[in-house]
Amino acid sequence: MGNSGETINRFLVEVFHEILRTEEESLAAYAPGLSLRELHLIEAVCLAEDGGGDNRSTAIAAARGVTAGTLTTAATLLERKGFLRRCRDEADRRVVRLLPTEKGRRVNGFHAAFHRELVEAVLGALTPEQAESFSAALEGLARFIRRKGAVPAGAAANNEI
Amino acid sequence: MGNSGETINRFLVEVFHEILRTEEESLAAYAPGLSLRELHLIEAVCLAEDGGGDNRSTAIAAARGVTAGTLTTAATLLERKGFLRRCRDEADRRVVRLLPTEKGRRVNGFHAAFHRELVEAVLGALTPEQAESFSAALEGLARFIRRKGAVPAGAAANNEI
DNA sequence: CGAAAATACTTTGAGAATCAAACTCTTTGA
DNA sequence: TCAAAGAGTTTGATTCTCAAAGTATTTTCG
Numbered sequence: 001m002g003n004s005g006e007t008i009n010r011f012l013v014e015v016f017h018e019i020l021r022t023e024e025e026s027l028a029a030y031a032p033g034l035s036l037r038e039l040h041l042i043e044a045v046c047l048a049e050d051g052g053g054d055n056r057s058t059a060i061a062a063a064r065g066v067t068a069g070t071l072t073t074a075a076t077l078l079e080r081k082g083f084l085r086r087c088r089d090e091a092d093r094r095v096v097r098l099l100p101t102e103k104g105r106r107v108n109g110f111h112a113a114f115h116r117e118l119v120e121a122v123l124g125a126l127t128p129e130q131a132e133s134f135s136a137a138l139e140g141l142a143r144f145i146r147r148k149g150a151v152p153a154g155a156a157a158n159n160e161i
Numbered sequence: 162m163g164n165s166g167e168t169i170n171r172f173l174v175e176v177f178h179e180i181l182r183t184e185e186e187s188l189a190a191y192a193p194g195l196s197l198r199e200l201h202l203i204e205a206v207c208l209a210e211d212g213g214g215d216n217r218s219t220a221i222a223a224a225r226g227v228t229a230g231t232l233t234t235a236a237t238l239l240e241r242k243g244f245l246r247r248c249r250d251e252a253d254r255r256v257v258r259l260l261p262t263e264k265g266r267r268v269n270g271f272h273a274a275f276h277r278e279l280v281e282a283v284l285g286a287l288t289p290e291q292a293e294s295f296s297a298a299l300e301g302l303a304r305f306i307r308r309k310g311a312v313p314a315g316a317a318a319n320n321e322i
Numbered sequence: 323c324g325a326a327a328a329t330a331c332t333t334t335g336a337g338a339a340t341c342a343a344a345c346t347c348t349t350t351g352a
Numbered sequence: 353t354c355a356a357a358g359a360g361t362t363t364g365a366t367t368c369t370c371a372a373a374g375t376a377t378t379t380t381c382g
Binding site for chain 1: 164165166168169170172173174175176177178179180182183204226276277279280281282283284286287291292293294295296297298299300301302303305306307
Binding site for chain 3: 196198230231235238254256
Protein backbone atom coordinates (compact mmCIF):
# COMPACT_ATOMS: atom_id res chain seq x y z
CA MET A 1 0.00 0.00 0.00
CA GLY A 2 1.16 3.50 -0.83
CA ASN A 3 1.74 6.55 1.25
CA SER A 4 -1.93 7.34 1.85
CA GLY A 5 -2.36 3.76 2.97
CA GLU A 6 0.37 4.19 5.56
CA THR A 7 -1.31 7.28 6.97
CA ILE A 8 -4.68 5.60 7.15
CA ASN A 9 -3.31 2.55 8.84
CA ARG A 10 -1.34 4.56 11.36
CA PHE A 11 -4.50 6.46 12.10
CA LEU A 12 -6.38 3.26 12.74
CA VAL A 13 -3.80 1.75 15.05
CA GLU A 14 -2.53 4.82 16.86
CA VAL A 15 -4.56 7.96 16.62
CA PHE A 16 -7.86 6.50 17.61
CA HIS A 17 -6.24 5.16 20.72
CA GLU A 18 -4.99 8.65 21.44
CA ILE A 19 -8.41 10.15 20.92
CA LEU A 20 -9.82 7.81 23.53
CA ARG A 21 -7.05 8.68 25.94
CA THR A 22 -7.53 12.40 25.46
CA GLU A 23 -11.26 11.98 25.87
CA GLU A 24 -10.64 10.12 29.09
CA GLU A 25 -8.30 12.79 30.40
CA SER A 26 -10.68 15.63 29.66
CA LEU A 27 -13.45 13.65 31.29
CA ALA A 28 -11.37 13.03 34.40
CA ALA A 29 -10.85 16.79 34.71
CA TYR A 30 -14.55 17.49 34.31
CA ALA A 31 -16.18 14.65 36.18
CA PRO A 32 -13.78 12.74 38.41
CA GLY A 33 -15.05 9.31 39.34
CA LEU A 34 -16.78 8.78 36.01
CA SER A 35 -15.14 6.39 33.58
CA LEU A 36 -15.28 6.66 29.81
CA ARG A 37 -17.37 3.52 29.61
CA GLU A 38 -19.85 4.95 32.03
CA LEU A 39 -19.95 8.15 30.00
CA HIS A 40 -20.65 6.20 26.85
CA LEU A 41 -23.52 4.44 28.56
CA ILE A 42 -24.97 7.78 29.58
CA GLU A 43 -24.53 8.87 25.98
CA ALA A 44 -26.44 5.85 24.69
CA VAL A 45 -29.28 6.58 27.10
CA CYS A 46 -29.42 10.25 26.09
CA LEU A 47 -29.33 9.28 22.44
CA ALA A 48 -32.25 6.91 22.88
CA GLU A 49 -34.20 9.66 24.59
CA ASP A 50 -33.42 12.43 22.08
CA GLY A 51 -33.70 10.26 19.01
CA GLY A 52 -36.93 8.71 20.22
CA GLY A 53 -35.04 5.41 20.17
CA ASP A 54 -35.56 2.34 22.30
CA ASN A 55 -34.52 3.03 25.87
CA ARG A 56 -35.22 -0.40 27.30
CA SER A 57 -32.37 -1.92 29.22
CA THR A 58 -31.86 -4.70 26.68
CA ALA A 59 -31.84 -2.34 23.72
CA ILE A 60 -29.22 -0.13 25.34
CA ALA A 61 -27.12 -3.20 26.13
CA ALA A 62 -27.33 -4.31 22.50
CA ALA A 63 -26.38 -0.85 21.29
CA ARG A 64 -23.28 -0.91 23.49
CA GLY A 65 -22.50 -4.50 22.57
CA VAL A 66 -22.49 -5.84 26.13
CA THR A 67 -24.56 -8.48 27.87
CA ALA A 68 -27.64 -7.71 29.92
CA GLY A 69 -25.81 -8.57 33.12
CA THR A 70 -23.03 -6.14 32.39
CA LEU A 71 -25.53 -3.42 31.67
CA THR A 72 -27.44 -4.04 34.88
CA THR A 73 -24.29 -3.62 36.95
CA ALA A 74 -23.26 -0.45 35.15
CA ALA A 75 -26.74 1.05 35.30
CA THR A 76 -27.03 0.35 39.02
CA LEU A 77 -23.76 2.14 39.62
CA LEU A 78 -24.74 5.13 37.49
CA GLU A 79 -28.09 5.28 39.22
CA ARG A 80 -26.33 5.40 42.58
CA LYS A 81 -24.05 8.16 41.28
CA GLY A 82 -27.06 10.10 40.10
CA PHE A 83 -26.52 10.11 36.33
CA LEU A 84 -29.33 7.75 35.34
CA ARG A 85 -32.65 6.60 36.68
CA ARG A 86 -34.59 3.44 36.10
CA CYS A 87 -38.25 3.45 35.26
CA ARG A 88 -40.40 0.35 35.27
CA ASP A 89 -42.63 0.20 32.21
CA GLU A 90 -46.28 0.23 33.31
CA ALA A 91 -47.58 -1.56 30.22
CA ASP A 92 -45.07 -4.41 30.47
CA ARG A 93 -43.74 -4.65 33.96
CA ARG A 94 -40.82 -6.86 32.98
CA VAL A 95 -39.30 -3.95 31.13
CA VAL A 96 -36.93 -1.42 32.69
CA ARG A 97 -36.42 1.85 30.87
CA LEU A 98 -33.31 3.96 31.38
CA LEU A 99 -33.45 7.73 31.49
CA PRO A 100 -30.80 10.36 32.09
CA THR A 101 -31.09 12.66 35.09
CA GLU A 102 -30.38 16.37 34.69
CA LYS A 103 -26.85 15.65 35.88
CA GLY A 104 -26.58 12.92 33.26
CA ARG A 105 -27.68 15.26 30.49
CA ARG A 106 -25.15 17.84 31.61
CA VAL A 107 -22.21 15.44 31.45
CA ASN A 108 -23.45 14.20 28.09
CA GLY A 109 -23.44 17.78 26.83
CA PHE A 110 -19.81 18.05 27.84
CA HIS A 111 -19.05 14.88 25.96
CA ALA A 112 -20.90 16.10 22.86
CA ALA A 113 -18.83 19.28 22.93
CA PHE A 114 -15.66 17.20 22.86
CA HIS A 115 -16.82 15.41 19.75
CA ARG A 116 -18.00 18.63 18.13
CA GLU A 117 -14.54 20.13 18.56
CA LEU A 118 -12.95 17.05 17.10
CA VAL A 119 -15.13 17.16 14.04
CA GLU A 120 -14.60 20.87 13.59
CA ALA A 121 -10.86 20.31 13.72
CA VAL A 122 -11.14 17.88 10.85
CA LEU A 123 -13.58 19.90 8.75
CA GLY A 124 -11.71 23.13 9.32
CA ALA A 125 -8.72 21.73 7.48
CA LEU A 126 -10.72 20.74 4.40
CA THR A 127 -12.52 22.39 1.52
CA PRO A 128 -16.22 21.50 1.23
CA GLU A 129 -15.47 19.06 -1.60
CA GLN A 130 -12.73 17.41 0.42
CA ALA A 131 -15.06 17.16 3.40
CA GLU A 132 -17.58 15.47 1.17
CA SER A 133 -15.17 12.82 -0.07
CA PHE A 134 -13.83 12.35 3.45
CA SER A 135 -17.22 11.49 4.82
CA ALA A 136 -17.86 9.27 1.79
CA ALA A 137 -14.67 7.35 2.58
CA LEU A 138 -15.80 6.84 6.16
CA GLU A 139 -19.16 5.57 4.97
CA GLY A 140 -17.33 3.11 2.75
CA LEU A 141 -15.30 1.89 5.67
CA ALA A 142 -18.42 1.43 7.78
CA ARG A 143 -20.10 -0.51 4.99
CA PHE A 144 -17.07 -2.73 4.58
CA ILE A 145 -16.94 -3.57 8.25
CA ARG A 146 -20.64 -4.29 8.50
CA ARG A 147 -20.76 -6.40 5.38
CA LYS A 148 -17.70 -8.51 5.52
CA GLY A 149 -16.78 -9.24 9.08
CA ALA A 150 -13.36 -8.48 7.62
CA VAL A 151 -11.66 -11.82 8.14
CA PRO A 152 -8.48 -11.82 6.05
CA ALA A 153 -8.64 -14.31 3.22
CA GLY A 154 -7.17 -17.67 4.07
CA ALA A 155 -7.24 -17.11 7.80
CA ALA A 156 -9.97 -19.63 8.55
CA ALA A 157 -8.31 -22.35 6.48
CA ASN A 158 -4.92 -21.82 8.07
CA ASN A 159 -5.67 -21.28 11.67
CA GLU A 160 -2.85 -23.12 13.34
CA ILE A 161 -0.60 -20.72 15.16
CA MET B 162 -22.16 21.08 11.99
CA GLY B 163 -23.45 20.08 8.58
CA ASN B 164 -24.10 16.72 7.03
CA SER B 165 -20.44 15.75 6.62
CA GLY B 166 -19.99 16.59 10.28
CA GLU B 167 -22.72 14.16 11.23
CA THR B 168 -21.10 11.37 9.25
CA ILE B 169 -17.71 12.02 10.74
CA ASN B 170 -19.05 12.11 14.24
CA ARG B 171 -21.06 8.95 13.81
CA PHE B 172 -17.91 7.31 12.49
CA LEU B 173 -16.00 8.35 15.57
CA VAL B 174 -18.56 7.14 18.05
CA GLU B 175 -19.86 4.03 16.33
CA VAL B 176 -17.82 2.63 13.51
CA PHE B 177 -14.53 2.47 15.31
CA HIS B 178 -16.18 0.49 18.03
CA GLU B 179 -17.42 -1.91 15.35
CA ILE B 180 -13.97 -2.22 13.84
CA LEU B 181 -12.61 -3.28 17.20
CA ARG B 182 -15.37 -5.80 17.64
CA THR B 183 -14.84 -7.27 14.20
CA GLU B 184 -11.13 -7.41 14.81
CA GLU B 185 -11.78 -9.24 18.05
CA GLU B 186 -14.06 -11.75 16.37
CA SER B 187 -11.65 -12.53 13.59
CA LEU B 188 -8.89 -12.92 16.15
CA ALA B 189 -10.99 -15.28 18.23
CA ALA B 190 -11.45 -17.47 15.15
CA TYR B 191 -7.73 -17.46 14.40
CA ALA B 192 -6.15 -17.61 17.82
CA PRO B 193 -8.58 -18.57 20.57
CA GLY B 194 -7.36 -17.61 23.99
CA LEU B 195 -5.63 -14.47 22.78
CA SER B 196 -7.30 -11.16 23.59
CA LEU B 197 -7.17 -8.07 21.43
CA ARG B 198 -5.12 -6.27 24.04
CA GLU B 199 -2.61 -9.05 24.09
CA LEU B 200 -2.47 -8.94 20.32
CA HIS B 201 -1.79 -5.22 20.40
CA LEU B 202 1.04 -5.78 22.83
CA ILE B 203 2.56 -8.34 20.50
CA GLU B 204 2.13 -5.80 17.72
CA ALA B 205 3.99 -3.13 19.68
CA VAL B 206 6.85 -5.55 20.33
CA CYS B 207 7.05 -6.54 16.66
CA LEU B 208 6.93 -2.90 15.64
CA ALA B 209 9.82 -2.05 17.94
CA GLU B 210 11.80 -4.91 16.47
CA ASP B 211 11.09 -4.17 12.81
CA GLY B 212 11.33 -0.40 13.11
CA GLY B 213 14.54 -0.60 15.11
CA GLY B 214 12.56 1.06 17.91
CA ASP B 215 13.03 0.81 21.64
CA ASN B 216 12.01 -2.62 22.86
CA ARG B 217 12.66 -2.10 26.55
CA SER B 218 9.79 -3.01 28.80
CA THR B 219 9.22 0.59 29.88
CA ALA B 220 9.24 1.93 26.34
CA ILE B 221 6.66 -0.62 25.23
CA ALA B 222 4.51 0.24 28.24
CA ALA B 223 4.69 3.93 27.36
CA ALA B 224 3.82 3.19 23.74
CA ARG B 225 0.72 1.30 24.85
CA GLY B 226 -0.13 3.91 27.47
CA VAL B 227 -0.15 1.54 30.43
CA THR B 228 1.85 1.41 33.63
CA ALA B 229 4.96 -0.70 34.05
CA GLY B 230 3.13 -3.03 36.41
CA THR B 231 0.39 -3.69 33.91
CA LEU B 232 2.93 -4.44 31.24
CA THR B 233 4.83 -6.86 33.44
CA THR B 234 1.68 -8.89 34.07
CA ALA B 235 0.71 -8.97 30.40
CA ALA B 236 4.22 -9.81 29.24
CA THR B 237 4.51 -12.65 31.74
CA LEU B 238 1.29 -14.15 30.44
CA LEU B 239 2.30 -13.79 26.80
CA GLU B 240 5.66 -15.32 27.59
CA ARG B 241 3.92 -18.30 29.17
CA LYS B 242 1.67 -18.61 26.11
CA GLY B 243 4.73 -18.55 23.88
CA PHE B 244 4.17 -15.32 21.95
CA LEU B 245 6.93 -13.23 23.52
CA ARG B 246 10.22 -13.75 25.23
CA ARG B 247 12.13 -11.64 27.70
CA CYS B 248 15.77 -10.87 27.30
CA ARG B 249 17.87 -9.27 30.02
CA ASP B 250 20.10 -6.53 28.60
CA GLU B 251 23.77 -7.45 29.19
CA ALA B 252 25.03 -3.87 29.15
CA ASP B 253 22.50 -2.62 31.71
CA ARG B 254 21.17 -5.50 33.72
CA ARG B 255 18.20 -3.56 35.06
CA VAL B 256 16.71 -3.51 31.58
CA VAL B 257 14.40 -6.18 30.19
CA ARG B 258 13.93 -6.30 26.42
CA LEU B 259 10.85 -7.84 24.83
CA LEU B 260 11.05 -9.86 21.64
CA PRO B 261 8.45 -11.76 19.63
CA THR B 262 8.77 -15.51 19.19
CA GLU B 263 8.13 -17.06 15.79
CA LYS B 264 4.58 -17.74 16.96
CA GLY B 265 4.26 -14.10 17.98
CA ARG B 266 5.41 -12.91 14.56
CA ARG B 267 2.92 -15.20 12.88
CA VAL B 268 -0.06 -13.88 14.80
CA ASN B 269 1.14 -10.34 14.18
CA GLY B 270 1.19 -11.09 10.47
CA PHE B 271 -2.43 -12.13 10.69
CA HIS B 272 -3.24 -8.91 12.44
CA ALA B 273 -1.39 -6.84 9.84
CA ALA B 274 -3.41 -8.55 7.11
CA PHE B 275 -6.61 -7.48 8.83
CA HIS B 276 -5.49 -3.87 8.79
CA ARG B 277 -4.27 -4.10 5.24
CA GLU B 278 -7.70 -5.28 4.11
CA LEU B 279 -9.36 -2.47 5.99
CA VAL B 280 -7.18 0.13 4.37
CA GLU B 281 -7.62 -1.38 0.93
CA ALA B 282 -11.38 -1.27 1.41
CA VAL B 283 -11.15 2.46 2.06
CA LEU B 284 -8.69 3.27 -0.69
CA GLY B 285 -10.47 1.11 -3.23
CA ALA B 286 -13.50 3.36 -3.00
CA LEU B 287 -11.55 6.57 -3.64
CA THR B 288 -9.79 8.28 -6.50
CA PRO B 289 -6.11 9.03 -5.87
CA GLU B 290 -6.92 12.69 -5.18
CA GLN B 291 -9.67 11.73 -2.76
CA ALA B 292 -7.31 9.33 -1.03
CA GLU B 293 -4.84 12.15 -0.69
CA SER B 294 -7.29 14.51 0.98
CA PHE B 295 -8.58 11.69 3.14
CA SER B 296 -5.18 11.00 4.58
CA ALA B 297 -4.60 14.75 4.96
CA ALA B 298 -7.77 15.01 7.03
CA LEU B 299 -6.62 12.18 9.27
CA GLU B 300 -3.26 13.88 9.74
CA GLY B 301 -5.13 17.03 10.75
CA LEU B 302 -7.10 15.09 13.30
CA ALA B 303 -3.96 13.53 14.73
CA ARG B 304 -2.31 16.94 14.99
CA PHE B 305 -5.34 18.38 16.72
CA ILE B 306 -5.42 15.63 19.30
CA ARG B 307 -1.71 15.80 20.01
CA ARG B 308 -1.60 19.56 20.25
CA LYS B 309 -4.65 20.51 22.16
CA GLY B 310 -5.55 17.80 24.59
CA ALA B 311 -8.97 18.73 23.23
CA VAL B 312 -10.64 20.03 26.36
CA PRO B 313 -13.77 21.90 25.28
CA ALA B 314 -13.60 25.62 26.01
CA GLY B 315 -15.03 26.57 29.38
CA ALA B 316 -14.95 23.08 30.77
CA ALA B 317 -12.19 23.71 33.28
CA ALA B 318 -13.82 26.86 34.59
CA ASN B 319 -17.22 25.25 34.95
CA ASN B 320 -16.48 21.85 36.32
CA GLU B 321 -19.27 21.40 38.81
CA ILE B 322 -21.59 18.68 37.63
C1' DC C 323 -58.85 -20.78 32.13
C1' DG C 324 -54.28 -22.34 33.48
C1' DA C 325 -49.85 -24.59 32.89
C1' DA C 326 -45.69 -24.22 30.06
C1' DA C 327 -42.73 -21.42 27.49
C1' DA C 328 -40.76 -17.17 26.50
C1' DT C 329 -39.09 -12.66 27.82
C1' DA C 330 -36.76 -8.94 30.55
C1' DC C 331 -34.01 -8.10 33.83
C1' DT C 332 -30.98 -9.13 38.11
C1' DT C 333 -27.77 -11.74 40.78
C1' DT C 334 -23.78 -14.53 41.34
C1' DG C 335 -19.25 -16.39 40.67
C1' DA C 336 -15.21 -16.07 38.18
C1' DG C 337 -11.66 -14.19 35.20
C1' DA C 338 -9.23 -10.01 32.52
C1' DA C 339 -6.99 -5.76 32.81
C1' DT C 340 -5.81 -2.12 35.24
C1' DC C 341 -3.56 1.02 38.75
C1' DA C 342 -0.81 2.80 42.70
C1' DA C 343 2.43 1.77 45.91
C1' DA C 344 5.83 -1.06 47.99
C1' DC C 345 9.75 -3.86 46.81
C1' DT C 346 14.28 -5.80 44.52
C1' DC C 347 18.12 -5.40 41.86
C1' DT C 348 21.37 -2.52 39.27
C1' DT C 349 23.61 1.67 37.88
C1' DT C 350 25.04 6.42 38.49
C1' DG C 351 27.02 10.33 40.67
C1' DA C 352 28.99 12.93 44.42
C1' DT D 353 31.68 3.98 48.86
C1' DC D 354 27.23 4.85 49.46
C1' DA D 355 23.05 7.41 48.69
C1' DA D 356 19.96 8.41 45.05
C1' DA D 357 17.87 7.26 40.84
C1' DG D 358 16.23 3.94 37.46
C1' DA D 359 14.08 -0.49 35.53
C1' DG D 360 11.28 -3.89 36.35
C1' DT D 361 8.33 -6.93 39.48
C1' DT D 362 5.04 -7.95 43.08
C1' DT D 363 0.97 -7.01 45.73
C1' DG D 364 -3.71 -5.61 46.87
C1' DA D 365 -7.61 -3.46 45.27
C1' DT D 366 -10.92 -1.97 41.72
C1' DT D 367 -13.45 -2.15 37.49
C1' DC D 368 -15.39 -4.39 33.60
C1' DT D 369 -16.78 -8.26 31.70
C1' DC D 370 -19.20 -12.71 30.81
C1' DA D 371 -21.95 -17.01 31.38
C1' DA D 372 -25.19 -19.17 33.93
C1' DA D 373 -28.60 -19.41 37.40
C1' DG D 374 -32.48 -16.95 39.46
C1' DT D 375 -36.87 -13.88 39.69
C1' DA D 376 -40.81 -11.67 37.99
C1' DT D 377 -43.93 -10.95 34.29
C1' DT D 378 -46.24 -11.88 29.97
C1' DT D 379 -47.57 -14.80 26.12
C1' DT D 380 -48.98 -19.04 24.05
C1' DC D 381 -51.81 -22.77 23.43
C1' DG D 382 -54.20 -27.07 24.92
